[in-house]
Every structure is written in C-alpha cells, then in structure tokens.
Amino acid sequence: MITLKEVWKIFSPDPQATLSAARQDDIDGKTLKQQSATIAVRNVDLAVTPGELLCVMGLSGCGKSTLIRLVNRLLTPTSGQVLIGDSDIGRLNTAQLRRLRSQDIGMVFQSHGLIGHLSVRDNVALPLEIQRIPRHQREDRADELLQRTGLGGLGDRNVSSLSGGMQQRVGLARALAADPGILLMDEPFSALDPLIRRELQDEFGRLSRDLGKTTLFITHDVEEAFRIADRVALMRAGRIVQLGKPQELVDAPADDYVARFVEPYRTTPEQPPLRMVQ
Amino acid sequence: MTAVGMETDVSTTERSDAIRQFSGRGSQYYVQAFHRIGEGRGRIGSFNPAAALLGPIWFGARRLWAAFWPILVIELLAWIVISVGLSGGANRESLQRADRLATLAESRQAQAAAATQRDPESAMTQSLAESAAALTKERDEAYAAADRASSSAWQILLLGIGGLVIVRAGVGIVATPLLERRFRTWRLLGDSAPTGLSLRGAIAATALMALVVPISALGFSGHLMPALASVPANPDWHSMTAAFLDGAMKTFSEQVAPAAGVMTGTINGALWLMETLLAATPWPVVMTIILALAWQIAGFRVFLLTVVALAYLALLGFWDKSMQTVALLGTAALISIGLGIPLGIACGYHRRLARLVRPALDFMQTMPAFVYLIPVIALFGIGKPSGIIATVFFGIPPVVRLTALGISNVPENVREAATAFGATRAFLLFRVDLPIAMPSIMAGVSQTILMCLSMVVIASLIGAPGLGEDVLRALQYAAQGQGLLAGLAILVCAVVLDRIVQGKAAR
Ligand SMILES: Nc1ncnc2c1ncn2[C@@H]1O[C@H](COP(=O)(O)OP(=O)(O)O)[C@@H](O)[C@H]1O
Numbered sequence: 024m025i026t027l028k029e030v031w032k033i034f035s036p037d038p039q040a041t042l043s044a045a046r047q048d049d050i051d052g053k054t055l056k057q058q059s060a061t062i063a064v065r066n067v068d069l070a071v072t073p074g075e076l077l078c079v080m081g082l083s084g085c086g087k088s089t090l091i092r093l094v095n096r097l098l099t100p101t102s103g104q105v106l107i108g109d110s111d112i113g114r115l116n117t118a119q120l121r122r123l124r125s126q127d128i129g130m131v132f133q134s135h136g137l138i139g140h141l142s143v144r145d146n147v148a149l150p151l152e153i154q155r156i157p158r159h160q161r162e163d164r165a166d167e168l169l170q171r172t173g174l175g176g177l178g179d180r181n182v183s184s185l186s187g188g189m190q191q192r193v194g195l196a197r198a199l200a201a202d203p204g205i206l207l208m209d210e211p212f213s214a215l216d217p218l219i220r221r222e223l224q225d226e227f228g229r230l231s232r233d234l235g236k237t238t239l240f241i242t243h244d245v246e247e248a249f250r251i252a253d254r255v256a257l258m259r260a261g262r263i264v265q266l267g268k269p270q271e272l273v274d275a276p277a278d279d280y281v282a283r284f285v286e287p288y289r290t291t292p293e294q295p296p297l298r299m300v301q
Numbered sequence: 302m303t304a305v306g307m308e309t310d311v312s313t314t315e316r317s318d319a320i321r322q323f324s325g326r327g328s329q330y331y332v333q334a335f336h337r338i339g340e341g342r343g344r345i346g347s348f349n350p351a352a353a354l355l356g357p358i359w360f361g362a363r364r365l366w367a368a369f370w371p372i373l374v375i376e377l378l379a380w381i382v383i384s385v386g387l388s389g390g391a392n393r394e395s396l397q398r399a400d401r402l403a404t405l406a407e408s409r410q411a412q413a414a415a416a417t418q419r420d421p422e423s424a425m426t427q428s429l430a431e432s433a434a435a436l437t438k439e440r441d442e443a444y445a446a447a448d449r450a451s452s453s454a455w456q457i458l459l460l461g462i463g464g465l466v467i468v469r470a471g472v473g474i475v476a477t478p479l480l481e482r483r484f485r486t487w488r489l490l491g492d493s494a495p496t497g498l499s500l501r502g503a504i505a506a507t508a509l510m511a512l513v514v515p516i517s518a519l520g521f522s523g524h525l526m527p528a529l530a531s532v533p534a535n536p537d538w539h540s541m542t543a544a545f546l547d548g549a550m551k552t553f554s555e556q557v558a559p560a561a562g563v564m565t566g567t568i569n570g571a572l573w574l575m576e577t578l579l580a581a582t583p584w585p586v587v588m589t590i591i592l593a594l595a596w597q598i599a600g601f602r603v604f605l606l607t608v609v610a611l612a613y614l615a616l617l618g619f620w621d622k623s624m625q626t627v628a629l630l631g632t633a634a635l636i637s638i639g640l641g642i643p644l645g646i647a648c649g650y651h652r653r654l655a656r657l658v659r660p661a662l663d664f665m666q667t668m669p670a671f672v673y674l675i676p677v678i679a680l681f682g683i684g685k686p687s688g689i690i691a692t693v694f695f696g697i698p699p700v701v702r703l704t705a706l707g708i709s710n711v712p713e714n715v716r717e718a719a720t721a722f723g724a725t726r727a728f729l730l731f732r733v734d735l736p737i738a739m740p741s742i743m744a745g746v747s748q749t750i751l752m753c754l755s756m757v758v759i760a761s762l763i764g765a766p767g768l769g770e771d772v773l774r775a776l777q778y779a780a781q782g783q784g785l786l787a788g789l790a791i792l793v794c795a796v797v798l799d800r801i802v803q804g805k806a807a808r
C-alpha cells in the first residue's frame with residue numbers, strides 16, 4: 024500500500040517561498056521562471072491499494088518521474104506525507120530508509136541503470152548484495168529470477184553485451200530479486216521498439232499479477248497504460264487531473280485534456296488528436 | 302510584378318535601411334557593396350578606399366578589433382622598415398663600428414711605434430705591429446661596408462614604402478567583406494547590438510597608432526630618448542621584496558620545523574623499506590621477482606620487454622643505480638598515488654573543492670621544478686626526503702585530475718539505481734564509482750609514475766642518488782656517450798614500470 028497525502032515537490036532555490044505563494048494560487052508562469060522554480064508535483068493525493076497496478080500517465084515533463092522518486096525518497100517532498108503501509112517514510116532514519124529500499128521496494132528505470140562492469144547475475148543480485156546476503160544464496164536467487172524473466176543461461180554474460188530489451192529484463196529481475204512488496208516502474212519500456220515493448224508489457228502484466236505486487240507504473244503511452252493497468256491516473260503540470268479505471272476515463276473524461284488523451288479509445292472522435300509533444 | 306518579386310523588393314528595401322543604420326558613414330557605398338557581396342560577386346570591385354587610407358584606424362572605427370590587431374602589427378613592421386631606411390639604414394650601425402675600429406687601430410699603431418723605438422727586434426713589437434695592421438684592415442673594410450649600407454638605405458626605404466602600400470591595398474580589399482560579415486551577425490543580434498560605426502573605437506585606434514608607430518620608428522632609428530629606450534625597472538623594489546620573502550620563508554620554516562621533521566621521518570621510513578626491497582636484496586632475487594611479476598600481471602610480451610630491459614641495466618652496470626632510482630622515485634610515486642586518489646575522489650564528489658584544487662594543480666605543473674626546490678630545501682634540507690617531496694609535488698596532478706574526471710563521469714542513472722536499492726555511500730564508492738572510474742584512474746596512475754621518473758635528474762641535484770647523478774655528471778663533463786646511456790637507463794625503468802602497471806589495468 025502506497026499513500027501520498029498532499030504531496031508537493033518544488034525545484035527552486037527557495038522552495039518554501041514558492042510553495043506558500045503557490046498554495047495561495049499567487050504565482051504565475053512568469054514569476055516561476057524568474058525564480059527559476061519548477062512546481063514538478065502539485066498537491067497530489069494518491070493511494071495504490073495492495074496488489075493493484077496503478078499507471079500514472081502524462082506528457083513528458085509533467086512530473087511523473089518526480090512523483091515516483093518521492094515514493095522511495097530518492098527525492099524529498101517539499102511538503103506532504105508519503106506512507107508505505109502505515110509508516111511515514113519521512114520519519115525513517117537513514118538505516119531504516121535503506122532497509123526499506125533494499126527489502127520492500129523494487130525499482131525499474133527507463134535508462135535501466137545497470138552496472139556495466141558486472142555480469143548479468145551480479146547485477147540482478149545487487150539488492151541482495153546490499154543486504155549482505157551470502158554469495159551462494161544470492162546467486163541461486165538471481166538465477167531463479169533470470170529463469171523467470173526469460174534470461175535463463177545468460178547469468179555470466181556482461182550486461183553491456185545485451186540488447187535493450189534484454190537489459191530491461193535484467194532491470195526487472197533486479198527489481199524482483201529481494202522479493203519486495205512494491206514495484207516502482209519509471210517508463211521501463213518506453214525506449215524499446217514496439218514489438219519488444221508489447222511482448223514485455225504482456226509478460227510484465229502477468230508476472231506482476233501472479234506475484235501480487237503493489238505496482239506504481241509510469242508511462243506516457245495511453246496504449247501501454249490501458250493494456251496493463253487496473254487504474255489510471257492522468258497527470259498534467261504536476262497535478263492529477265483524473266483517477267479511475269480505464270473505462271471510466273473513456274466514458275467520463277474530466278476535461279478536454281483527458282478526452283484528447285483517451286481519444287483513440289472513443290467510438291466517435293470529437294476532438295483533433297492530442298499531440299504527444301508539448 | 303509577381304508576389305515573389307514584390308516580396309524580394311520589400312526585403313531589399315528593408316535590408317538597405319538596415320545597412321544604412323548599421324554603417325552610418327558612407328552608407329550609399331555599403332548598400333551597393335553589401336548587395337554585390339550578397340550576390341556572390343564579392344571581392345572584386347568592393348575595394349574600400351576609406352579603409353585603405355585610414356588603415357587600422359578604420360578597423361577600430363568599425364569595431365573590427367579581431368582584424369585591427371594583426372593589421373596593426375603588420376603595419377608596424379612596414380613603418381619600422383621605413384624609419385630604418387630614413388635614418389640611413391644599416392649605415393648608422395656599421396659607421397659606428399668602423400669609428401670604434403678606427404680609434405682602436407690608431408692606439409694600437411701608436412703602441413707599435415713606441416715599441417719599435419724601444420726594441421725593434423722583440424716578439425712583443427712584432428705582434429703589436431701585426432695586430433695594428435689587422436685592425437687597420439678591418440677598419441677599412443668596415444668603412445667600405447658602411448658606404449655600401451648607405452647606398453642600400455634607399456632600397457630599404459623603398460621596401461618599407463612598398464610594404465606599406467601592399468598592406469593598405471590588402472586592407473582595402475578585405476575590409477568590406479569583413480564588415481559585411483559583421484553586418485550579418487548584427488542583424489541576427491537585433492537592433493540593440495552595437496552598430497558598425499563607433500566614435501570611441503576610432504579614437505582608441507587613433508590613440509594606439511599615435512603611441513605605437515612614432516615610438517617604434519624613433520626606437521629603430523636610434524633617436525629615442527633614454528627614458529623610453531629602457532624599461533623603468535626599480536632594482537630596489539626587487540631586492541626589497543626578495544629580502545622580505547627570505548625573511549618570511551625563514552620564519553615559516555622555523556615554525557613548521559617539527560612537522561617537517563615528522564614528515565621527513567615518515568618518508569625516510571617508507572624509503573628505507575623500498576630500498577631494502579630493491580637495492581639491498583641480492584640482485585638475482587629482485588630480478589626473478591620483477592620478471593615473475595611482469596609475466597603474471599602483464600603477460601608474455603611485457604615479460605620479454607622486461608628481460609631485455611633488465612639485461613641492459615645489468616650488463617651496462619646500471620643495476621645498483623637504477624634500483625636506487627626506482628626505490629626513490631617509486632616511493633615518491635606511491636606517495637603521490639596514495640594522496641592523489643583520495644583527493645581526486647573528493648574532487649569528483651565536490652565541485653567546490655575541485656574548483657579550489659584545480660588552480661593549485663595547474664600551479665604545481667607549470668611552476669618549473671627548480672623553483673619549488675627552493676622552499677623544499679629550506680624546509681627539509683638537502684637529501685633524499687627533499688627529492689621525494691619535490692617529486693610528489695610534480696607528480697601528483699595527473700592522478701588527482703584523472704581520478705576526479707573518472708568519478709564525475711560515472712553515469713548519474715547508475716548511481717541512482719544503486720541508491721534506490723539501498724546502497725550506502727561506501728557501497729556506492731567501492732562497488733559502483735571506483736570500478737567505473739578505474740580506467741581513468743589507472744591512466745592517471747601511469748602518468749604520475751612517468752612524471753615522477755622524469756624528475757630523476759632534478760632530484761639528484763639536491764642529493765638524491767641514482768641514475769640522475771650519471772646524467773648530471775655527463776652534463777658537467779660533456780660526456781655525451783655516458784649521458785645517453787644513463788638517459789636510456791632511466792627510460793628503460795620508466796617503460797617497464799608503466800607497462801607492468803598498465804598490464805594490471807588491462808585485466
Ligand atoms: N533536479 C531537478 N531540478 C530542477 N528541475 C527539475 C529537476 N528534476 C525535474 N525537474 C523539472 O520538473 C519537471 C518534471 O520533471 P519530470 O518529473 O522528470 O517529468 P516527466 O518524468 O513527467 O517527464 C520538469 O519541468 C523538469 O524540468
């Protein structure tokens with residue numbers, strides 16, 4: 024269970040000042056630019072229920088990556104609370120936070136972030152190595168996961184010799200290595216070509232449900248979101264503009280922006296299609 | 302008229318207005334000339350009489366400073382040649398020399414005459430007479446040369462004037478195209494950018510010309526007043542500052558003497574260890590170990606190279622000295638690496654620290670080694686520790702720089718991923734950053750070793766024994782063969798060390 028309560032994230036030399044101005048709706052684009060401030064996440068409330076796969080969708084630059092990094096505190100919120108289960112992660116000390124990251128949360132990145140000089144097996148076993156689990160045990164676990172993600176027998180290869188799709192599988196295996204309850208996926212398949220992307224989406228959807236992980240999945244692709252998500256949150260300029268089941272977004276879009284996003288899934292097109300670049 | 306034609310017309314008028322605004326004076330000429338250049342009929346026919354007439358001043362007025370400076374220098378040369386020609390060319394100098402010779406010859410003749418009266422047969426008289434005759438002959442030749450030179454003064458003057466004309470002609474040809482280029486950038490920058498005419502520029506250029514050309518001309522024709530001819534140095538200031546630095550250095554070295562003693566002790570300890578290993582241990586043992594290491598670490602080819610190198614050192618009698626050298630400079634290299642890698646890591650993590658350290662490293666690498674021998678000797682006296690400290694100063698920059706570069710080039714996403722899985726700072730450093738930065742760090746290590754070995758001769762100047770002494774001695778006695786052999790021995794040591802260390806990096 025992941026819960027975000029009134030979470031803000033502001034990149035600025037003086038975030039608190041920007042925050043209090045923004046709270047009173049007392050700030051416009053020009054002032055923000057002058058203060059070289061960006062409100063990346065703006066007053067977000069969100070709950071991912073246990074075992075659910077929730078997709079956060081939105082255009083590039085709308086704050087998705089920032090949002091997901093607040094969940095495991097790679098970024099600290101300017102204001103608001105993030106809870107994992109019942110515990111407020113803002114109250115954890117460094118050691119507790121480290122334990123949370125290594126045992127309870129697995130993360131997959133768009134630019135996989137694998138360590139080039141290590142073998143595939145060592146990369147997958149990284150979270151276990153950080154937990155100081157003995158070598159034999161963690162290698163067995165890594166091999167098991169490699170089998171599971173369709174990489175059986177590649178354990179001794181160098182990661183940099185693999186294709187993009189394969190590397191993303193390694194990233195997924197690494198995220199699953201410590202058997203965490205929570206998965207954070209930041210556009211994991213966006214950089215792959217369409218065929219491989221589809222294949223991985225299907226596999227991942229199955230795997231995630233089989234394993235019963237609570238998953239927060241970021242994407243800029245409606246098709247991807249609708250393919251795998253239980254619920255979808257649509258983000259725009261740091262805000263969540265609508266949250267619901269895919270069908271709900273199609274049937275009752277909250278505004279024009281949502282409508283244009285789900286346009287391909289509507290039977291009668293009314294609006295010109297949305298451009299994916301801003 | 303077609304729509305396209307109209308549009309072209311409008312844009313032409315607009316462009317002409319812009320050219321007028323940009324060029325200020327002579328705008329009619331520039332509108333036409335820029336138009337020609339735009340149509341690709343540029344250089345021919347765009348001769349700029351104003352630029353040719355005014356030379357550098359025109360370029361100053363037009364804010365073309367990048368062209369102003371080279372043109373000023375070339376013109377200055379022409380003006381100098383002209384002034385030399387006007388003042389009689391080389392004639393003046395050769396005339397002066399001839400006059401000097403004449404006085405000399407006269408006094409020698411007088412001496413010879415006096416000697417003849419005293420003792421016509423003596424050897425002294427004879428040699429005086431010979432010398433007088435030679436001087437007289439030289440004097441005559443000098444006068445002849447002065448005559449020739451004065452006739453060539455005309456040629457020099459003509460050469461100068463011709464040069465000036467050619468420079469001005471060239472200036473007139475390149476001026477308009479250069480201004481046109483400036484015009485295009487001006488258009489890009491918009492109206493607020495400075496235009497192509499500046500009164501202040503013209504004044505500055507004129508003032509510069511007025512200062513530079515007459516003074517140079519006077520200087521070369523020998524009419525410059527003494528105050529301008531020699532640089533107004535104040536020797537008192539120099540000696541005062543030097544004396545102050547002497548005092549400061551002395552106080553400082555007294556202050557830090559205890560710390561310096563500790564450092565010397567530590568270095569001596571490390572050095573003793575290295576010397577025992579390399580120089581005191583019987584040679585067959587050392588040689589076998591080096592060869593075995595080369596094979597294991599760097600492979601068969603480096604092993605072969607090492608065999609040849611060690612054979613050279615042993616058979617030509619350099620063994621003991623080269624082991625001493627390697628012990629000394631190896632200690633220095635180890636200290637450099639031991640201090641340099643942590644410092645480099647810190648610089649890689651902290652930008653501010655890196656900004657502080659970089660100028661210090663530049664300073665250490667640029668300052669000639671001889672200069673920092675002075676404070677090192679003041680602090681640590683003459684001997685091996687001083688040699689090592691000076692070598693560390695010189696050798697440490699590459700390993701610091703390349704370590705910092707390697708660390709700061711670690712991809713942020715890899716670091717972020719490891720952090721997301723709970724990595725500690727130590728884990729990040731030892732399992733992520735250092736391995737990824739390793740190639741860069743090893744390149745730094747290798748460069749540091751080579752830099753340290755290159756200090757061998759300078760270190761031997763302050764009493765460090767080894768191959769450097771041989772080179773020094775060869776320099777003193779101009780013994781070329783010996784010097785070459787010793788130099789080659791140093792090279793051999795450096796190459797073997799570097800290959801073995803690099804071999805480790807390659808695995
Ligand atoms: N470290 C940072 N410093 C300043 N601005 C940032 C930083 N990280 C992200 N931003 C800004 O925050 C906004 C949201 O970025 P991000 O969350 O990466 O968007 P998305 O992942 O949806 O493409 C962008 O405007 C981005 O420029």
Ligand SMILES: [Mg+2]
Nearest residue numbers: 087088089210
């Ligand atoms: Mg992103």
